[in-house]
Amino acid sequence: xxxxxxxxxxxxxxxxxxxxxxxxxxxxxxxxxxxxxxxxxxxxxxxxxxxxxxxxxxxxxxxxxxxxxxxxxxxxxxxxxxxxxxxxxxxxxxxxxxxxxxxxxxxxxxxxxxxxxxxxxxxxxxxxxxxxxxxxxxxxxxxxxxxxxxxxxxxxxxxxxxxxxxxxxxxxxxxxxxxxxxxxxxxxxxxxxxxxxxxxxxxxxxxxxxxxxxxxxxxxxxxxxxxxxxxxxxxxxxxxxxxxxxxxxxxxxxxxxxxxxxxxxxxxxxxxxxxxxxxxxxxxxxxxxxxxxxxxxxxxxxxxxxxxxxxxxxxxxxxxxxxxxxxxxxxxxxxxxxxxxxxxxxxxxxx
Numbered sequence: 001x002x003x004x005x006x007x008x009x010x011x012x013x014x015x016x017x018x019x020x021x022x023x024x025x026x027x028x029x030x031x032x033x034x035x036x037x038x039x040x041x042x043x044x045x046x047x048x049x050x051x052x053x054x055x056x057x058x059x060x061x062x063x064x065x066x067x068x069x070x071x072x073x074x075x076x077x078x079x080x081x082x083x084x085x086x087x088x089x090x091x092x093x094x095x096x097x098x099x100x101x102x103x104x105x106x107x108x109x110x111x112x113x114x115x116x117x118x119x120x121x122x123x124x125x126x127x128x129x130x131x132x133x134x135x136x137x138x139x140x141x142x143x144x145x146x147x148x149x150x151x152x153x154x155x156x157x158x159x160x161x162x163x164x165x166x167x168x169x170x171x172x173x174x175x176x177x178x179x180x181x182x183x184x185x186x187x188x189x190x191x192x193x194x195x196x197x198x199x200x201x202x203x204x205x206x207x208x209x210x211x212x213x214x215x216x217x218x219x220x221x222x223x224x225x226x227x228x229x230x231x232x233x234x235x236x237x238x239x240x241x242x243x244x245x246x247x248x249x250x251x252x253x254x255x256x257x258x259x260x261x262x263x264x265x266x267x268x269x270x271x272x273x274x275x276x277x278x279x280x281x282x283x284x285x286x287x288x289x290x291x292x293x294x295x296x297x298x299x300x301x302x303x304x305x306x307x308x309x310x311x312x313x314x315x316x317x318x319x320x321x322x323x324x325x326x327x328x329x330x331x332x333x334x335x336x337x338x339x340x341x342x343x344x345x346x347x348x349x350x351x
Contacts, residue, residue, distance in 0.1 A: 038207035039120070039169050040228070044261040046344040047292020048283075049086035049119065050079050050324065051264055055301030059137040060127060062302070064095040067106040073113045075299055078325050080117050082338035085346040086169055087114045088122045088263050088294050092138055093154045104157050115167030118349070122263060122294075124172040124213060125155060125197070128190075131312055134304040141178070144189040152200045159204040166348075168208050170229060172263060173197050175213040179222055191222065198226045213263055217248050224252070230260040232291070235267045237316045239281050246289050262286050263294040268305060268315035268322035276334025278316060279324075287344060300327040 054075055057063035079087060089110055096103045107123075114121040127138030139151075162168050174197070179190040198210055209228035214220045220230055232249040236242035253260040266282050269275035279295070286293040297306050300323040305312045312320035324338075325331055331338070 038164065038166060040209055040259075041347065042259050043290040044229075044259060044292040045287045045290040046342070046346045046350075047086060047261055047263075047294065048287075048342060048346075049084045049088065049122075049263075049294040050298040051088040051090065051124070051294060051296045052076070052079075052298050053090050053136065053301065053303050053306070055299045055306070055327065057136075058302040059135075060090055060092045061095040061098070061137050064091060064103045064106060065098060067103075067110070069106070069109050069113065072110055073116070074329075076113055076117050076119070078329055079119065079298055082324070082331065082335075083340075083342050084119060085349070086120050086122055086294060087298075088124055088172065089114070090124045090127065090175070091158070092125075092127055093151045094137060096154045096157070097150065100154075100157060104161075107158055108161060111162060111165065111167050115165075120169035120346070120348075121167055122169050122172050122211075123158065124175050124263075125158065126151075126174040127176075128174055128178050129176040131304045134310050136303045138175075141186060144186065144193050148193055148196065152196060155197055155200045156204060159201050159206055163204050163206040163208075170209045170211050170261075171201050171206060172231070173201070173210060173212045173226075175264070176215055176233065177212065177219070177223065180218060182222065194223065195226055211261065211263070216245065217252060220249070220252055224256050224258070227258065230256060230258050232260060232262050233264045234262060234282075234286070235265060235314060236282070237267050237278065239285075242282055242285055246285060246291070249291065250289060260291055262291045264296045265293050266295045266322075268296075268311060268320040269317065270308060270311070270319045270321050271316070272333040272335075274316055275321075276332065276337075279335060280337060283338075287342075295324055296322050297324075299323055299325045299329070 054063045056066055111121045173194055177190055179187040181187055201210055211227050211229045211231045212223045214223050214231050215233045234245035236245055249260055266279050283293050300306055304310050305320050305322045308321055314320040
């Protein structure tokens with residue numbers, strides 16, 4: 001989710017200044033990217049899915065400390081009712097470190113559950129977006145200046161057993177890393193941290209591609225050398241702004257000659273019908289652009305932005321209430337169009 005407190009800096013970087021700043025540190029990192037043999041596609045227009053922090057979790061840690069496979073399967077089933085084919089599955093080192101063996105086993109069960117439903121998982125291994133009031137966990141700036149070897153062990157524990165599992169569509173290393181101007185020590189650390197994570201995933205011989213949940217032009221360019229598949233989060237509260245963001249993403253796709261997908265999009269709103277109209281044109285334009293879409297978030301729950309009384313600032317009229325399904329498991333009003341069979345099917349269903 002886009003942090004409203006960073007809008008001015010993001011606007012600055014989107015003008016192209018972020019790309020110049022990133023060139024110095026990231027030059028040469030391209031050589032570390034190895035081609036993947038599983039789930040490599042040039043066009044992602046068929047991508048259709050949701051980010052998931054299960055409804056029982058107020059924080060990412062809760063989702064795993066109180067993991068329930070039956071309840072998880074029930075919630076994933078909601079996504080299939082609107083023809084989703086991918087679930088972006090959030091997890092975090094701080095959740096895993098409390099009970100590595102149990103959380104690893106539960107994570108594997110969640111990936112299996114997604115596969116059982118005919119979808120694919122896109123694990124998101126770290127989160128760097130933080131709400132200023134009701135944060136739901138992740139990695140913090142001060143962590144970047146500590147010993148991150150334990151985090152690399154966490155990555156190995158999750159990735160290695162699933163390195164050739166077709167139920168994993170891609171490895172999303174981090175949601176919205178905050179590195180923009182790579183002249184700063186903090187941002188250099190963040191890039192180095194994610195570069196080590198990317199190398200660790202590749203050392204596990206993962207056959208699936210690597211992406212990073214980057215947001216817009218400057219942020220995408222900073223981390224493009226580490227990714228096999230570029231990623232954008234084109235949140236837009238009007239159709240013209242969305243088209244502009246799509247054009248910017250398409251230009252980067254051509255510049256780096258890499259495919260690009262969207263694994264987070266569609267701003268929230270307290271008004272169901274206004275949110276639904278935004279969802280309609282967003283999904284249509286992104287599918288047509290070959291980028292696909294994954295909405296944030298699947299179901300109303302306890303976490304910030306998944307409950308009406310605790311929404312974030314990233315939304316229509318700054319009302320970031322994002323779920324597609326209510327607490328009772330009902331599709332929010334106006335979203336009935338999502339129950340129609342999509343024209344594009346994922347490659348594992350198209351044959």
